[in-house]
Amino acid sequence: MIIAALASAPGKAGISVIRVSGKGSSGIVKEFLTSKQITRKFEYNRLYFSKFYNEGELIDEVTAVFFKEDRSYTGEESAEIYCHGSPLVVKKILEALYEDKRVRQAEPGEFTQRRFMNGKTDLVQAEAVIDMINAESDASYTASREQLEGGLSAELKKINQMLIDLISVLELELDFADEDLEFTPKNEIAAKVDNAVEVINKFIEGYKKGRIFKDGIKVALAGEVNVGKSSLMNRLLKSDRVIVTDIAGTTRDTIEEKIEVHGYLLRLFDTAGIRETSDLIESEGISRSKKILEAADIVLQVIDSVNAEIVPHIKAENVIKVYNKCDLKDLSVGEGSIKISCKTGQGIEELKDLIVRAVIDENMTYQPYYISNLRHLNILKDTSAKLEQAKVSINESQTNEVVILDLRQALDSLGELTGETTSLDIINNIFSKFCIGK
Numbered sequence: 001m002i003i004a005a006l007a008s009a010p011g012k013a014g015i016s017v018i019r020v021s022g023k024g025s026s027g028i029v030k031e032f033l034t035s036k037q038i039t040r041k042f043e044y045n046r047l048y049f050s051k052f053y054n055e056g057e058l059i060d061e062v063t064a065v066f067f068k069e070d071r072s073y074t075g076e077e078s079a080e081i082y083c084h085g086s087p088l089v090v091k092k093i094l095e096a097l098y099e100d101k102r103v104r105q106a107e108p109g110e111f112t113q114r115r116f117m118n119g120k121t122d123l124v125q126a127e128a129v130i131d132m133i134n135a136e137s138d139a140s141y142t143a144s145r146e147q148l149e150g151g152l153s154a155e156l157k158k159i160n161q162m163l164i165d166l167i168s169v170l171e172l173e174l175d176f177a178d179e180d181l182e183f184t185p186k187n188e189i190a191a192k193v194d195n196a197v198e199v200i201n202k203f204i205e206g207y208k209k210g211r212i213f214k215d216g217i218k219v220a221l222a223g224e225v226n227v228g229k230s231s232l233m234n235r236l237l238k239s240d241r242v243i244v245t246d247i248a249g250t251t252r253d254t255i256e257e258k259i260e261v262h263g264y265l266l267r268l269f270d271t272a273g274i275r276e277t278s279d280l281i282e283s284e285g286i287s288r289s290k291k292i293l294e295a296a297d298i299v300l301q302v303i304d305s306v307n308a309e310i311v312p313h314i315k316a317e318n319v320i321k322v323y324n325k326c327d328l329k330d331l332s333v334g335e336g337s338i339k340i341s342c343k344t345g346q347g348i349e350e351l352k353d354l355i356v357r358a359v360i361d362e363n364m365t366y367q368p369y370y371i372s373n374l375r376h377l378n379i380l381k382d383t384s385a386k387l388e389q390a391k392v393s394i395n396e397s398q399t400n401e402v403v404i405l406d407l408r409q410a411l412d413s414l415g416e417l418t419g420e421t422t423s424l425d426i427i428n429n430i431f432s433k434f435c436i437g438k
């Protein structure tokens with residue numbers, strides 16, 4: 001079946017791109033174009049300027065290009081039409097195409113799904129396409145581009161090969177079982193499995209960093225009432241986004257906003273100040289604050305310098321103490337703390353640096369094992385568990401058959417990542433999150 005859809009963003013634009021893919025798509029598109037060039041001297045990969053007519057009605061002047069299956073995005077014969085960026089023109093062109101019973105509207109992500117099905121990319125590369133479209137920071141873009149380029153795929157292939165080699169060794173021994181020969185000592189096999197587990201665990205640990213590259217750093221602004229959390233939020237955003245008053249308990253809802261610092265996305269959460277209260281709305285706000293604290297990568301504990309005698313303990317992994325209102329009282333603060341003034345702006349830039357440095361190692365450059373997708377994490381955990389099982393079997397001196405079975409399960413699990421053994425349900429689910437036309 002041939003699929004067609006608008007591939008550029010919907011709405012008014014300079015130009016719009018309509019993509020058509022499937023065997024016979026060139027012929028169908030050509031029927032609407034009147035350029036003599038196309039009939040006289042048709043070539044793939046060449047741009048044609050032409051009028052687009054449907055049943056005698058001129059729709060638009062367009063440019064079109066045709067691709068053979070070996071040179072197209074989808075891996076099948078396809079065409080692209082560049083028309084004026086008018087939603088009406090797009091609608092008329094698509095309607096003209098859909099009139100042909102061989103053509104239907106593309107599902108979300110279906111072009112990329114076909115690309116994957118036709119073996120032009122593996123699943124992790126296809127998933128990187130949507131990450132790249134959704135990237136909101138330099139870091140996030142870098143992570144998706146590297147994954148798209150095949151950095152992660154290459155690493156996974158290595159692990160895959162490692163397991164295949166191991167299985168081959170054991171199978172070979174099985175063939176000669178009657179001769180009672182042991183080719184590789186048990187402890188060597190165990191060491192090889194250990195090595196594979198180690199490599200996989202490096203990926204599992206890399207998730208924390210990968211997620212920061214992709215989704216940004218979750219920063220919670222926390223503390224008691226009236227210390228200046230909302231003022232800090234506004235300062236960081238350089239706008240009057242949230243309400244600031246001298247009334248204790250101003251903020252009730254959690255408010256999320258994003259900024260980019262040194263190429264990383266910071267997701268800032270302004271929270272309700274924590275105190276004892278009988279106010280129903282405020283106490284709901286406070287319980288939300290506590291949830292945000294648990295999920296945050298870093299907590300900015302805002303403290304009013306004027307009332308800094310008792311600093312409550314905040315239960316979180318990564319806390320920076322932020323002494324605000326230093327224009328009113330200038331305290332000297334220790335390591336891991338910073339003084340700022342939301343009134344004058346003092347210390348704000350330093351605070352931004354401190355946040356990024358607290359989470360990101362200096363000069364941290366993206367590594368292929370910084371996985372950022374929860375699906376990948378879960379699969380790798382599963383693969384790791386299956387390899388641990390293989391280790392148990394080896395230690396228990398189980399037969400090669402049993403160890404091979406464990407290793408094969410690990411291999412199958414790994415194949416779900418790259419798409420080799422992924423079920424159709426999961427594949428469909430992955431691509432359904434794409435936009436139409438991609």
Ligand SMILES: Nc1nc2c(ncn2[C@@H]2O[C@H](COP(=O)(O)OP(=O)(O)OP(=O)(O)O)[C@@H](O)[C@H]2O)c(=O)[nH]1
Pocket residue numbers: 224225226227228229230231232243244245246247248249250251252271272273274324325326327328340341342343344
């Ligand atoms: N002088 C001075 N006043 C500040 C500073 N930062 C905040 N304030 C004032 O402190 C008061 C409380 O500020 P908010 O930002 O609303 O404090 P909050 O922590 O969000 O308070 P709640 O939402 O009630 O928990 C306001 O009157 C601000 O103008 C500062 O750096 N210097």
Ligand SMILES: [Mg+2]
Pocket residue numbers: 229230231243250251271272273
């Ligand atoms: Mg507030």
